[in-house]
Amino acid sequence: MNAISSASAVQTVHVPLGERAYDILIGPGLIARAGAEIASRLKGRKAAVVTDENVAPQYLDVLVASLDAAGIASAEVILPAGEKTKSFEHLITVCDKVLEARVERNDCVIALGGGVIGDLSGFAAGIVRRGVRFVQVPTSLLAQVDSSVGGKTGINSRHGKNLVGVFHQPDLVLADTDVLNTLSEREFRAGYAEVAKYGLIDKPVFFSWLETNWKAVFAGGSARIEAIATSCQAKADVVVADERETGQRALLNLGHTFGHALEAATAYDSRRLVHGEGVSIGMVLAYEFSARMNLASPDDARRVERHLNEVGLPTRMSDIPGELPPAETLMEAIAQDKKVKSGKLTFILTRGIGQSFVADDVPASEVLSFLREKHG
């Protein structure tokens, strides 16, 4: 593919957040163009690139060369890969490196990696000097369609996932779709769960389109760019309506309350369960629980499960290898999840495909007996 066709294949999603507005560029060859794209948008000429040990050997040189070519001096921080990196310990390392590199308010932190690197370095960018610029270069499908859009950053605590962080919007997101070709099938599928989620929240036509076109999305090319752009646009729409998550933004948590509990129950062991797989099972559970509460038809739950199964995602708790803790333990994880207000459980439930809504008074007893039933 030559440079001209690369550039013309790029789609742009604009996120109109007033003085925090930014663009998401989606398409091939964007890492090699990162320096030019950043230099044309930001005033600063210093950057701290944060990445992990898996991603660094593949893309760090190309990124740094493109920054150099654009006159942007960069420092590098290479962290261990994996969810455990979202800790205070690594946050301190990143903050220290960013300060050492004398990154000032108009300079930037660049996250080159998946959701873990994005969440951690976005948090560091949000707190060093009370906020420096932030550029995301997401290298997983999950990060391209979810964690790099919306400004949520954070780390995990022993009390649960993402319990410490800030809202800090990026100034630019470069979703280079070439990098997705090197992902494992399993990792691509996990990201696809979040793509399907946007259909299930409020885009029934997009969900139908995915049912028909998912093989083309997996194969790459324009269908994949289309699916990613539609997902980013869907998330951007929700974020713009509710930047600080006081209401409708919670819709993005469809499947996540159950999913987070399952991730906690498997001690964030990626050999057993990765985030997108937890969301896949969680979405099916949310549709089934909605059917149980007579909100939606059981047919919808079956349709969701059928599609996710077809692409190869797990859809039941029993699909997770190894023993799960009892339903009561899952319930405790749910209660400590951050989507709790004054003791009542907030869940994203649904009235059908693309008809999800925020329910903030779900009885804990119903959830527990549902979990007991599904667990067995």
Place this chain on the structure above:
Amino acid sequence: MNAISSASAVQTVHVPLGERAYDILIGPGLIARAGAEIASRLKGRKAAVVTDENVAPQYLDVLVASLDAAGIASAEVILPAGEKTKSFEHLITVCDKVLEARVERNDCVIALGGGVIGDLSGFAAGIVRRGVRFVQVPTSLLAQVDSSVGGKTGINSRHGKNLVGVFHQPDLVLADTDVLNTLSEREFRAGYAEVAKYGLIDKPVFFSWLETNWKAVFAGGSARIEAIATSCQAKADVVVADERETGQRALLNLGHTFGHALEAATAYDSRRLVHGEGVSIGMVLAYEFSARMNLASPDDARRVERHLNEVGLPTRMSDIPGELPPAETLMEAIAQDKKVKSGKLTFILTRGIGQSFVADDVPASEVLSFLREKHG
């Protein structure tokens, strides 16, 4: 003083920051009324009180009793006193305690203490669950007139003071003026430096009033409440105009660039120099440097020094006990200070009493030779 006269003596400064608007109450007896004031404003009924080992024995029981009486359950975190507490280590402790207490987004963190406790626990409140409510109960004059107003929070780094933090506005500030009666002369004077600062920034009439009435302010009573309310209002005006410090808010740093460098030079050793004393010397230096640059009359610098001397504040580098590092070292601290943009030095200079302005192109060479001269 009875309850009715207490209540009627309270002044309120409203900080109109849109959806982040809040009130500062200033007057006697407010700690004993904290529970009622909080309960009438916030929805949550849980609180985590953060304080230090010096303040806890004096006021923690009264505060907790008033929370209890208002139906607010509270957990307590008692930290070591002193600037060294503004560290990642103690931030982690506070975040963990707040999560353990299951403080949710509508619940609050209460800072009971001086600026160190306020800055640290405000930072924790800003990042736990990406932001919970925050109430300040400042127990030093410095905290009442400065650090409890404006939403800046943070900790220190080995690279400098306040280099890591967030903007997180309080929901309520309760400045109980009774607590000031137990401060040492030295601590009260240090806070007074920030009171005088508001006159020197843009309130020449207030500065003249202080020259005449400072003894009454030190003695307590209505002159003191008046001075604190005027200071809070002055700071609030600047913050409202420029919440995120993109421009005019930097005026609040009058005396602080030199002051921070002196604090760093004395390794934050409060036996040698406390923050307000650094600001006092720093303001005199800023007026003298402005005179040297032919911006202001040397008479203004002498008038500032005379008043600060009269109340017992240090005004010269030679007033600091012990050896200072060479001017070059002070200069390095200034260059790493956060008020640096693209390598140029930003200073608050002045054209006279109450005529301060932001100068963002001050030549480093001039500052260095000025420091060499003053150092000797």
